[in-house]
Structures are given as C-alpha cells and as structure tokens.
Amino acid sequence: AINIITKRPAKNEGTIGIEIGEHETNRFYLVSSIKGEKMGVSFWAENQTQGLIDETGDGESPEEVKKPDGLSDRVKTNLVNAGFRLISENLIGDDRLTLSGKTLHELRQGGRLTDDTYENPFTESTERIITDRYELLSSYKRAFSHGGKLNITFAMANHRRNATNDAFLCDYISIHGEPPPLDEMRPYIAKEKTLTWNMNYVHPLKAQRFLFGLQYSYNYLKEKGKYVVVDEEDEAYGETYTSTSKKEAREAGVYVQDEVSVSDKIEMVLGLRYDIHKSKDQFRGSGKVAPSFEPVKYNRTSINPRLALRLSITPSLSLRGSAGTGFRVPYGFSEDLHLCSGSPRVWKGDDLKPERSISLSLSIDCEKENFSGNVSFYRTFLKDKIGFVEAGEEARSLGYTYEWKNIEDAYVQGIEVGGSFVVFSSILFDVSFTLNDGKYRNPREDWSGTGYEEESRYISRLPMYTLNVSTALSYRSLKVSLDGALTGPMFIDYYENEETPRKIKRTDPYILLDGKISWRLHRNLFLYAGGKNLTNYIQPEKHTDDAAFIYAPLYGRILYAGVKVHVE
Template sequence: MKQLFLFLFFLSASMISKAQTDVAVQGHIFHLGIPLEGATVKIGDMQRGTVSDSSGKYVLKGLVNGNYRLSVSRLGFKSQMKVFQVTDQQNINLDFSMEEEEGGLEEVVITGTMKEVNRLETPVPVEVYNQHFFKKNPTATIFDALQMVNGVRPQINCNVCNTGDIHINGLEGPYTMVLIDGMPIVSGLSTVYGLSGIPSSLIERVEVVKGPASSLYGSEAVGGLINIITKKPQNASKLSTDVFATTWGEYNADIGFNQQIGKSANVLTGINYFNFTNRIDRNHDGFTDMTLQDRISVFQKWNFNRKENRLFSLAGRYLYEDRWGGQTNWNKSFRGSDQIYGESIYTKRWEILGNYQLPIKEKMFFMFSYNDHDQNSVYGEDWYMAKQRIAFGQLTWDKQLESHDLLAGVAVRYTYYNDNTPATARTGTNGEIINDANKITMPGVFIQDEIKLAAKHSLLLGMRYDYNSEHGNIFTPRMAYKWRITENDILRLNAGTGFRVVNLFTEDHAAITGARDVELEGDLKPERSINVNLNYIKKLQLGDGNLLSFESSAWYTYFNNRILPNYDEDPRKIIYRNLDGHGVTRGLSLNADLAMYNGLKLTVGGTWMNVFNKERNEEGIMEKFRPILTENWTATWALSYHIKALNLGVDYTGNVYGPMRLALLSELDPRPAYAPVWSIQNIQFTWHGGTNLEIYGGVKNLLNWTISKSVPALDKGEGSGIKSPIARSFDPFNEKVIYGENGQIIPTPDNPYALQFDPDGYSYGPNQGIRGFLGLRVRI
C-alpha cells in the first residue's frame, strides 16, 4: 500500500510538472504603435531568452509556478522590465511599448565615420538628439530646435527678416556644415534662408560632431557638422500629425504618411506648413518684431526592397517661402521702393538625394544629391537676385579585415552660383562690368582605416585630398584614438585639419541687405585650421534603476588665413580680408544626463570658450581682439518628469548665454558694446492618451526677454524714447545722416550719437517675447 501511494504521488507530481512546463509568457513589442523586430526578451537571471519577430511577437515557454522578471531591450531604445506571476498553469500575455533613447550612449550613429556604429564604439565623439528630445520644446523649424543643444547657438543675423545661421563652439555659421541623411544639402544660400521647412515628424534624430570633419566631408565642416537623419519609411507610422498654434498667431502643421507600394517599396511623405501674418510691434519702433511668413515644404522618401537586403533609398523635397519684415505699414506695392522700408524674400528650392548599394559582393555605396535654390529678395530699395545649384556624388567602399575597418571613397561636388552683386561681376576688356556666374568643381578622394590595436584600444587614421578648380590642391589628414578604459569609461583623442573656401555673399546676410557696402581687400585665400579634441565619457549606475552619464570635452583650434568681416573701420562698409595673423578657439564642455527610476530625467550642459584673433597692426605689433557675436560661456538644460497617475509629462527647458561683443556704429553709440547675460526658458505640459495621442501646451520665453530689454532709450533727437535694436529705425533710408570724407558719421542735433540705419549689426537674439502655445499629436 505504501509503495502504491508513493507511485501515485510521483506520477501526479510528474503530470503537474509536465503541465506546468507548458505555461508560456507571450506578447507583442511596439514602437509608436509599429511592431518592433529584433528586440531581446529575457527572464531574470535565467539563461532563457528569445527575439521578437517581424510582427513584434515573442514567446517563452516552459515556465513553472513562481514569480518572474521579464526584461526587453534593443539597441537605441530604453530597456523595460515587468514582473509577473505564473499560477494555475495559465499563459501570461505581456505587451511592451518601447521608447527611443534620448541621446543614449548605446545608440547607433553614422556621422563620425560614415558608418553605422554603436555610439560607444566610434572613435569620433558624436552627440545624438532624437525626436523625443526636441518634443520637449516644440518649434516650427530645426533652426529653432537646435537652441536646446549645448554649444550650438542659432544666431539671428537680421532684426528685420529674422534669418540666421548655426554657431558651434563660438564659430560663425559658415564654419558649420549641415547634412540631410549624410549629404551636403543645406549649404551656401540655404544656410541663411533654407534651414527651415524640414518636417519635424520625419526627423528620426540629429547627430552633432564638434570640430573639423573636413577629411571626410570636405569644405565647410570646419567648426563642426550637423546631420539631420530622416526616418526609414518602414519604421514610420501610417499616419502622423503634429499641429500647434501660439498666442502670437503662429500656426504650424506637420503631416506624415507611410505607405507600402506592393512588395517592392515603402514610401514616406511629409508636409510642413507654417503661417504667421500678425504685424506685432511691442517695442514701438515702427518695425515688425517678427518676420511674417508663409511657408510650405513637401518631402518624400522611398525605400526599395532589394535582394539580400541591399539598400536603395531616394528622397526629394520642395520648399516655397514668402517672408517679409519691415515697417508695419509696408505692403507689396512698396517692394523695392524708397518710400517705406521692407525686406521681402521669395524662396523656391527643390532637392533630391539618394543612396544606392551596388549589386556586388563588396560593400559599396553610391550617394548622390542635387539641389536648386532660387531667391528673389529685396532689402529696402536694394534687390538681391540669386540662383545656386549644387550637384554631389560619392562612391564609398567599406571593407572589414581582421583588425582593420577600411573606408575609401571618391567624391565630386559642383557648385553654380549667380547673383546681381559684385560676387559674380568681373571687368571686361573694355572696362565694362560683366555678370559671370561662379562655377566651382571639386573632386576629391579620401580613405580612413580604423585599426583594432587591442581589446580596449583602437586608432583611426584618415586623409582626404581635394582639388578646387579655383584654389587648387587641398589636403586634410585626421587621427582619432579611443581607449575603452572600462565598460563605463571611454577616452577619445581626435586631431585633424580643416579648410573652408569662402563664398561671402552666400554666407553673410549683412553683405547683401544693402545697409552697408562690401569691400574686399586683396584675393581671399581659403581658411585652414588645425584642431585637437579630448573627450571623456562616464556612465554610472546609481542605485536600482537610476542612471547617470556625462560627457566632457576640451578642444583647441588654430586658424590661418581667417576671414572676418570688419564693421568698425567704416560704418558704411563691411571690409573683408584675410587676417594678418591667426585665430584661436578653445574651450571646455560638459553634458550630463540623469535618468531616475521615479520618472525624473535631467539633461544639462555647459560650455566655456575663449575665442580670439591676433592681427599685426600698422606698427607691426600683434594685437589680440575678440570677434563679435562670440559668447564666453553658455548652458542648456531640460528637466522632465512624468506623472504616471495623470499620464502627464512636464518639461522645463532653457538656455543661458554669457556676454558677447557687438558691432557699434560710432564712438558716440550709446548702446552697450557687450550683450548682457540673457536666457530663454520654456515650460510644457503633455497629456498622453495612450501611445497614439498627445495633447501639449505651455509657455515659451517665460522671462519675456528680447533684445530691446538691453537697449537704452534714446534721449535726444528724433526717435527719443525708443528702445530698439535697429539703429535709427525712424530713418531707414538715411535721409538725414551726414557723412564725412573718411566715411565716418558726423554728429548733428538730429543725430547726436552719430548713428545710421542698421538692421543687422546689433542682432544677436530674439525680438519675440513671451507667448503661450497649444498643440496636438496623433499617430496611426
């Protein structure tokens, strides 16, 4: 009997155990409502795991009764964990909605080496900012969005038309190269007028490299580069909309469509529309505080399905913009006249870009792009008509060897530029002035080799040779060393050279507004630079679920042949010449990210920089001076907290800038020679109605700061009492300004401070004050 009882006991136990082993945990993994393939699913410390399939589904079988921790992870996404219990042999269903990392160290980057590589593995420091980061302070253009990036400052170059460029580490906009999907689309004229209309709903992330990258990307990548990477059609939502409006009367709409075309292709379409038509003049200077704009941009990207998963993508964009600013009683009938001042700009632009992987065994890619920019603009009574066309092609070969990772390529770039200014004028044989379009061809070849020296050490060596049809041979080498001290500590040392071929009239807005005449001293030679950058990354686990990571950099750049505009010598002129000396920019930066288990996240960054030039004076002595519009220090922050009970997110973002030198018009100019410390701060509340609906709103520029806050009210002559960054806004055609023989302004009772109308020289920040905003995001 006893033996029979034991037999039945063990038989029952084996049957229960067998039943329990049939229990499974299963579910689906999504990102923005789209199935996420390739996510790793693991149970606690058990050696059990699986990977989600193309439908996002995962299954783990063979579980017995008990408590478990299920974790899900994928490169570029925040890891997630859920606790569950198995009882009564019931299967468990758990779904996950993954979020992308915000500048995470594990993200894949392309920009530093032209290859997809884990951010921690690349020897070139790359900062990554994805769409979730920019949603903390929604903006109508990528130009405005970059104000949240440490060491990057969108510079407003005109108080009337509000155009600008991007400064990196104290270097002016022409030293920054802007790419779309790795190709030089935004350059020349579009650096000033075309860095807008890229639908934010189609941007996957923005990668930033600080310091020269000319050995890979060629001219313009001297101060650094910004690579705007658009989404892959197969990873985008079927339909996405993002619309918002502000209390100033700004309206912005982003719409994205994703469609499968049979089995051969995916196509992603994006439309951006922005409108602002209110004539607001809060500082009472008679001029619009913000440029009126009507802009539409259409973007489409195709990804074709090919054998062996070879890449072929093709994209195109068209932009049209009508913007104007000026005296509030201006209308289009005054366009180009000297009666009422206005700056009116019509921009038509289209571009195409593609990437094709050759159908051969070797890993070779052909990248190509073409853009056409047509601009019809007028500044008061001065017309500026310009056309620019840029064609680009590049063939790369990626080869993996035992301890070498090779990349070699050939590239060619053709630039056509024509306008109605002295930039494209030459003197004929009979002394007549002939318009002659500028045409530059620049073929190049480059190679880089990333060498695995040891398990924790790697060395990248690279060089590039270009031939400029106007300036001849240009050689730019580079070196990068990476030491992975531990899994959480990385040290990088980068050194290289840069070069920049100057196109003044396509880069400097002040050179074309008509407020000053342009004078060139001698033949301008290309600028050259030498750069060294030391970078350190540290990652810390603070308790259970709290993560702190920080990245610090120190850099030094030395310039030869630097070209700077001289506003001080003659108020009626901008004088350009190669510096008879050298320029230096050096500094320190720190970025820190804190992510806490309770939902609090803090991103903060600070940069200290020392930018100066040394030039030989008439006595042959080297004099040191600071360029205009270069701050000594800057800081940014983004503080976020998610209130789970309310499904409510709170984002507090801002920046602060130290003093920068400004251009004055005379020794009697009463305006401060240096800008004050100023800050733009914003707050936003976002309600999440599931994964597909967001309603957001908040306040921008909480401190209501504008340039006019730092300008003294004039107390003499006409215009007394006006606090305006536009000098003599009441006399925009300088009808009552008297000049001496040397070009200097003569003080008069009506002009006691010896000023002239100048819409650009004292422009360094926004004229737009505090405003509320409300928006809606929907995804299908």
C-alpha cells in the same frame, strides 16, 4: 546644404497636427508612412505661418528699447514644404536604395507697419524675400559577403531667391531728392544650382577597417541687382546700374581612413584627405560702372591628415583624443554675412588665402545604465582667418562694395561638459555646459584708433560660457518638459549704418526658458500647450541701422497650443 535622410519607415502610421500660437504663430502638418516587405514609403507636408511682431525700438537701455517703433521685429512668414522618401531593400542582394524629394516655398515680409506699408516691397523701410527650393536625393548601400560595404550618395538642388529692400530706393533719394522712376525698381534675383556626389567603400582586414572615398560638388550661382553709385568722387556719381555676377565652384576630394583595433582596449583611426577647390567669379556692371573685366579665378589644393585614439579604461569609461587639420574657402552664400550675402558686389581676390585650421581635442566618456556623461577639451588654431570687410581701393574701382579678406591668425578653445541621467525612472535630465575663449592674434585693422582695439581681438558672437538644462517628466498620460538656456557674455560689433565702426559691446548674460505640457486623451489623440521665451527676455540694446547687431530675442514670450492625431 543638402541633408540626406535614409531612415526606413518602421510601420504603417500617420500623424496629423494643428498648432495655434500668439501672433499667428501657427503650424499645420501631416506625416505618413507605409511599410512593405521590401519597401517603405513615407511623405510629409507642412505649413508654418508667423505674423508681424513689433515690441521694440532703438535704444541703449531696456527702458528705451521696450517701445515699439512701427518697424517689425519679426517678419511675416508663410512657409510651405513637402517631401517624400522611398526605400527599397534587397534589390540585388543585401542592399538598400533610397530616393527622396523635397520642395519649399517661403514668403517673408517685414518693415513699416503703418497702413500695411510692408506689403509694398518697393517702399522705404520694407523688405520682402520669396524663396523657392527643390531637392532630389538618392543613396545606395550594398553589403558584401566578405564584410565590405559600398555607399553611394547623390543630391541636387535648385534654389531661387527674389528679394527687395530699401537700399536702392534710399540711396537714390539721398542723391536726387526724389524716388527713382518705377521701371528702375527691380528686385534682387539669385538662382543657384548645387550637385553633390560621394562614394566610399569600407573593407575589413582582420583587426582593421579600411575606407576609401571620392567626393565631388558643383555649385553655380547667378545674381542680379540694381544699385546707385554713391561715391562722390566717382565720375558716375548718382547714376543707376545693374550689377550681375556669375559664381561657379567645383570641389573634388579623395580620402582614405584606416580603423585599427590595436588591442581590446585601444582603437586608432588614421585618415588623410586631399581636396581641390576651383572657383570663378565673373562680374558685369552697366553703363560706366565696371562694364566688364576678366573673371577672377581661384584655384587651391589642400592635404589634411587626421588622427583619433580611443582607450577603453573600463567597460563604462573611455578616453578619446583627436588631432586634424582643415581649410575653408568662402563661396556664394555664407551665414557670416547675414543678408549681405545677397549682394553681387562681394569681391574675392585671387590673392585671398584659404583659412586653415589645426584642431586638437581630448574627452572622457562615461556610460552607465541610468547615466551618461562626458568632459571634452578642445583647441583650434586658425591661420589667415577670413573676414567680411568693406572693399579696398582696387575692389571699389571695379564696382564692389565688400570683399573677403584674411584678417589675422586666431584661436578658439574651450571646455565642454555634458550628461544625462534618469531619476525615479520617469524624470530625465540633460545638462550641458561650455567655457569658450577665442581671440585674434592682433587687433582688427578696421577698429584701429576707435578705442576698441583690445576688444576687437575677441571673436564676435562667441559666448564666454553657456549652460543648457533640459528636463522631461512622464507620468501615465502626462508629459511635461522644460528647457533652460543660459548664454554668457559675448562681444558684438556695432557699425553705424552698417559701415562706420562705432563700438564693440560686451553683452550681459541672459536666460531663456521654453516649456511644454502634453496629455494623451485617447489612444490616438494628444493635446499639448507650451511657451517659448517664458522669461520674456528682450535684447536690451538695439540699433536698426545695423541689421547684424542681434544677439538675443527681439520679441518676448510666445504661447501656443495644439492637437495631434496619430494612427497606426
């Protein structure tokens, strides 16, 4: 995703900060802005580091888990990023032009700590990921004398990932009984380019505001990795091959929206969006493993309406409702896949249906001088929900290991309650509570015959309830904040060796606490100290053979302190 931030520098100011924490959890940053009559410039730079942490091992109870196993629970990280933002106003009228750029470099290393084995990316039980990313962003806004507004945004990004783990090495050793030749050891390389463009125009018509917009995005992803044929029935069993994929996607959309003031108390929004999705996946192996075949093309269109209503019951109390549809097509990197998305061998057949949704919501909002609150009810119907599963016979024959598949229809529904209020003019409380429920219509196919058919209906990682409470106290030069989060039970899959379904665990609820205290010692000098995961909670069950079996912290409390200098 590319985020476009167009906040205008408000004044000439600068901030320098240093934060030091346990386990090399450090942060160094610089932020500065300059404001002119028609122009503002800001820039920032940051370096974050995290050291290795090993506090847990495999086990099914807290007593077993809280024993270090020599493998990192938190990887070693060194992140450097920097950026700038230039905003110019009144170039040719009532307008604003924004230009910004960002660069990021990150090194992540993890694995076995003995003799610093993790420093060698081509050994067992190690991983290394090098990420480089560059972004350029621009936006233009123009207001016209008749009340119309034009908005244009453009963004581009180049993303490169160099990653290694021990999958190729271990597969080779398990078959041949010895490590592969050194020149066979190669990292997984991914290169991605993204372009997005959006334009819309808003025009007032008496008691209406009409919006018309166009949107386009282009994404190109090239991946290359080294693999071993592990299927014993394959005639190429034990052979190594290079797997290369090229994935390309284009999406275009047209959308219209009409905001209507029906009366002083009733507002209505009508919207309609038409989307076109075209993507192409091309796979090429080497040797006897899928040397080449025709690219898989995927073309889909979708029309999605939207309706929203707002009723102002009193000046401080309002009722809102909305209904709309949407669709989703998997492509490239997906948070659903954890690090599995790095594999070129993910099949998306042309028979895959888009995941479609119908969403309904109803909420009540209250705004007072020292209080604001809301209660929301929502329900989303998911048709042909897409999941990530092991490859079927057709996909395996082409050299793929995983594939996207329409699993089942499903729903997600819940209640959200939130509010914030001020006590004694110096204490702020912010509270939010949710109740969630999400299920597939039928049990998932890969859990058939395991004894967990009914549990497989629950959508994984969806907590049954959550409670978040934040409080902040300000007294003269002292500020104290405390954040608490209660996460309710959820269902999470455990696949032995990331392949064989073993059980679906219903987790226990847990509480996390973060706190911070800061002092203003001088007009420009601030000191602060704090802690994360103050309850020292650690996930009570762990299986290292399933990297996705993570639902809570794998390491405990982190304390830190810092100093900040702010100059205006």
